[in-house]
Every structure is written in C-alpha cells, then in structure tokens.
Amino acid sequence: MIVMGFAGLVSGCSHVPAYDQAMVSKPNMIFSESPVFDFGSKVLPRIEPGASASGGAQAAGCATCR
Amino acid sequence: MHAELKGAAIALAWVLIPLSLGAQKRALGGLNWSGVWRGEADLETVWCNDILLVESALGFRQRLGRRGLNLSVSYGYFQLDYAPADFDPFGIERQRSEDRTGFQLGLLQSLSKRWEVTASGGVYHGYTDHRSLWLDEYYRQQFGNLEDYEESDPWGYNLSAGLRWEYIPSSGFIQLQALFSRDDVAPGYEIDFDGLFRGTETLYTWTGRISFENVLTSRIRSLNEFIITDTTDREIRSAYQGSLNWALTRRWVARAVLGGALEKPEFDAYYFSFGLDFDCTSSLLFSFSGRYYSDTGEIEDALLFSSAAPALESYQLGLGLRWVKNLYSFKLFVARYFTRYEDPGIGVASFVNLYRDRNWTIVQCAFSKEW
Numbered sequence: 001m002i003v004m005g006f007a008g009l010v011s012g013c014s015h016v017p018a019y020d021q022a023m024v025s026k027p028n029m030i031f032s033e034s035p036v037f038d039f040g041s042k043v044l045p046r047i048e049p050g051a052s053a054s055g056g057a058q059a060a061g062c063a064t065c066r
Numbered sequence: 067m068h069a070e071l072k073g074a075a076i077a078l079a080w081v082l083i084p085l086s087l088g089a090q091k092r093a094l095g096g097l098n099w100s101g102v103w104r105g106e107a108d109l110e111t112v113w114c115n116d117i118l119l120v121e122s123a124l125g126f127r128q129r130l131g132r133r134g135l136n137l138s139v140s141y142g143y144f145q146l147d148y149a150p151a152d153f154d155p156f157g158i159e160r161q162r163s164e165d166r167t168g169f170q171l172g173l174l175q176s177l178s179k180r181w182e183v184t185a186s187g188g189v190y191h192g193y194t195d196h197r198s199l200w201l202d203e204y205y206r207q208q209f210g211n212l213e214d215y216e217e218s219d220p221w222g223y224n225l226s227a228g229l230r231w232e233y234i235p236s237s238g239f240i241q242l243q244a245l246f247s248r249d250d251v252a253p254g255y256e257i258d259f260d261g262l263f264r265g266t267e268t269l270y271t272w273t274g275r276i277s278f279e280n281v282l283t284s285r286i287r288s289l290n291e292f293i294i295t296d297t298t299d300r301e302i303r304s305a306y307q308g309s310l311n312w313a314l315t316r317r318w319v320a321r322a323v324l325g326g327a328l329e330k331p332e333f334d335a336y337y338f339s340f341g342l343d344f345d346c347t348s349s350l351l352f353s354f355s356g357r358y359y360s361d362t363g364e365i366e367d368a369l370l371f372s373s374a375a376p377a378l379e380s381y382q383l384g385l386g387l388r389w390v391k392n393l394y395s396f397k398l399f400v401a402r403y404f405t406r407y408e409d410p411g412i413g414v415a416s417f418v419n420l421y422r423d424r425n426w427t428i429v430q431c432a433f434s435k436e437w
Contacts, residue, residue: 018236020284023313028343031289035108035432036395039355039386042121043112046195050327050335050361
C-alpha cells in the first residue's frame with residue numbers, strides 16, 4: 001500500500017512541454033539502458049537475490065528495455 | 067594466473083575491442099543500412115580474495131526511421147577458490163573457473179507517434195553466477211563418483227514482447243512487457259536408501275512488468291516499475307522499483323532508487339541507493355553513489371539441510387566519471403562493496419564458506435560511439 005501510494009504520488013499526470021525539458025533531457029537525467037550512462041551493476045543482482053527481477057537464471061540482459 | 071591479473075587482462079581486451087567497431091561499420095556499409103548506429107562495449111569486474119566475477123558485453127543499436135534494432139553479445143567469467151566446511155569428509159579445496167556466453171536480439175517498431183511495440187529473444191550457455199558454480203562443485207565432490215550423478219550443462223533462452231504508450235506527449239510513458247525464460251540450471255542432489263535423486267534441472271519463468279516513466283517538472287524525471295515473477299517450484303514473487311532523477315542545478319543532479327521484493331512464505335528484500343552527479347565541464351562528469359540492501363534470506367527451516375542463502379545485508383560506496391565528447395562516451399566507476407550474512411545455522415553449515423562475509427572491489431568501464 002505504501003509503495004503503491006508512493007508510486008502514484010511520484011508518477012503524476014503533469015505535462016511539461018518539450019521546450020521546458022532541457023534539464024530533464026541531459027544524459028544523466030534519462031533512465032538509459034546504455035552501460036555508459038548507467039552506474040548500475042550487472043553482477044550485484046546475482047549476489048543479492050531480492051534485487052533480481054527474475055526468479056530464474058539470468059541471460060544476456062534485456063535488449064529492448066528503455 | 068592470479069585472479070586480479072586475469073581481471074585486468076580481460077578489462078584491457080574489452081576496452082581495445084571497440085576501437086575496431088569503425089572497421090565493422092565500413093564492412094557492413096555495402097548492405098545500405100542507414101540511420102544512427104551506436105556501438106557499445108562494457109566490462110564489469112567484481113572481486114574479493116577468493117572470488118572473481120566478470121561480466122562484459124558488446125552491443126550495437128540502430129534506429130532506422132520507425133524501426134529499431136539492438137544486438138548484444140555477452141561474456142561472463144567466474145573464478146572461485148572452493149573451500150569445503152571443516153567437517154566435510156569428502157571435500158577438498160579446489161580452484162574452479164567457468165564462463166558463459168550469451169546473445170540477445172531486440173526489435174522495436176513504432177506503430178504511430180505514441181505507440182511502439184518491442185520484441186526480443188536471447189540465448190546463453192554457461193553458469194549465471196558464482197553461487198551455482200560453488201554448489202555444483204559441492205555436489206560434484208559429494209556424489210560425483212556415483213552412477214546416477216550427471217555433469218551439469220547450464221543454458222537457457224528468453225523471449226519477450228512489450229508495448230510502450232506515450233500517454234502524455236513527451237512527459238508520460240507506460241510500458242508493458244511480458245517475458246518467458248527457460249533455464250537449465252546446475253541442479254542439487256539428495257541421497258537416501260533408494261539412491262541419488264537429481265533436483266529440478268529445468269526452470270520456467272514467466273515475468274510481467276509494467277512501468278511508468280514521467281517528467282514531473284522541468285527538473286524531475288521518475289520511473290516506477292512493478293514486476294510479477296512466476297518460476298517453477300517457487301511462489302510468485304512481486305517486486306517494485308522506483309527511481310527519481312532530480313536536476314538540482316544546471317551542474318548538479320541527484321539520483322535515488324528505492325526497491326523491494328516479496329515472496330512467500332517468508333522472503334522479503336528491500337534496497338535503496340543514491341547518487342550525486344557533478345558536471346565538471348561540458349564533457350566531464352563526476353559521480354558519487356551509495357547503496358544499501360537487506361533481505362530475510364531464503365531459508366525456510368534452519369534445522370533442515372539446505373543450500374538456500376541466509377539473510378544478507380550489503381553496502382556499497384562508489385566514485386565514477388563519465389566523459390562525453392562529440393560522438394564518443396566513456397565511463398569509469400570504482401566502488402567498494404561489503405556483504406554480511408547472518409549466521410547460517412546448522413542446516414546450511416555445509417555452505418558456511420559460500421555464505422561468508424566478504425569485502426569486494428567493483429570496477430566498471432564502458433565505451434560507446436555513434437555513427
């Protein structure tokens with residue numbers, strides 16, 4: 001419930017026009033899958049079982065996640 | 067070769083390989099492909115005094131009008147110094163190393179200005195983590211001489227399909243994704259008066275994911291992901307991850323992630339991380355980050371023999387830099403990582419050296435170039 005409430009709070013329905021998105025369009029503001037622009041680890045989810053999205057073994061990675 | 071030296075050698079190789087990408091693009095030029103190409107190479111090395119873990123990948127991305135194509139080839143390497151429990155009469159110390167190769171293909175098609183569909187598939191061969199390699203060595207030493215024992219040969223594949231809807235122009239996105247994977251893993255073994263029994267070898271996993279990405283203000287972008295996973299012989303796992311990026315000023319960006327997972331009967335986990343980026347110049351960025359993780363462990367009965375992991379707490383502190391110039395980008399990230407397990411109890415005593423507190427070093431480097 002808390003998580004759902006938090007998610008709803010931060011998702012919002014606000015519209016920010018494209019001309020006002022210069023700061024949120026910087027490379028480090030985008031949720032990029034590119035390894036250059038993401039400091040996340042591929043190894044740690046295999047040490048931490050609760051950080052892995054999948055319950056099964058893991059493959060080469062999601063190629064189409066945005 | 068010593069583990070650290072081997073890690074450094076692999077790192078050097080994967081930094082040099084991208085330099086040949088330009089030649090590959092010229093070789094494919096005859097196919098008359100156009101649009102924006104991006105070549106990427108990344109390497110992550112994580113090690114402590116008895117374990118070395120390496121993950122690396124080469125990827126190509128292309129956007130061609132309404133279509134997109136992603137290709138990636140991955141390589142993982144694991145090396146560990148297996149150490150049996152003191153009371154194990156069959157166990158011997160042994161260095162073991164294995165690797166894994168994988169291939170993934172992803173396609174994207176725009177249906178209209180606001181709708182996109184995605185599809186992907188991949189296959190891999192080899193061990194996926196050091197824990198499965200450790201357990202395989204344990205069972206090999208215990209039962210390898212018995213007739214019913216079989217050498218493991220892990221492999222798997224995955225298929226996924228997704229839909230992305232820009233429900234608020236340039237500000238709100240919803241993405242749905244369904245994923246199926248089949249994994250042949252290194253199984254466990256049990257022995258009784260009827261003989262040796264091989265555990266479940268093939269796991270089927272169905273995953274559903276819905277994510278919401280929003281530009282909340284001219285300075286804040288958020289991503290909320292909800293994931294449901296159903297795996298053979300496991301209860302359903304539900305997970306959530308929320309991410310928030312906040313441009314404090316034109317040069318400073320704060321990043322935060324909060325996530326967790328629940329799985330019956332008693333497993334739950336949560337984690338959070340933060341990061342602070344500083345644009346030193348127009349092309350150089352420095353980053354400081356930290357992370358905390360905690361779970362309740364996967365042990366259901368501490369008195370029964372089990373290879374399940376006990377409760378874990380981990381901490382990470384890291385420093386990174388990113389350099390972006392023209393069409394080239396480079397990232398270097400270094401961190402210290404600490405894992406602390408709860409006393410595993412008598413049921414997991416055989417794996418006391420697997421679930422031991424460790425202090426790790428993490429080094430990531432990545433390179434990309436666009437054409």
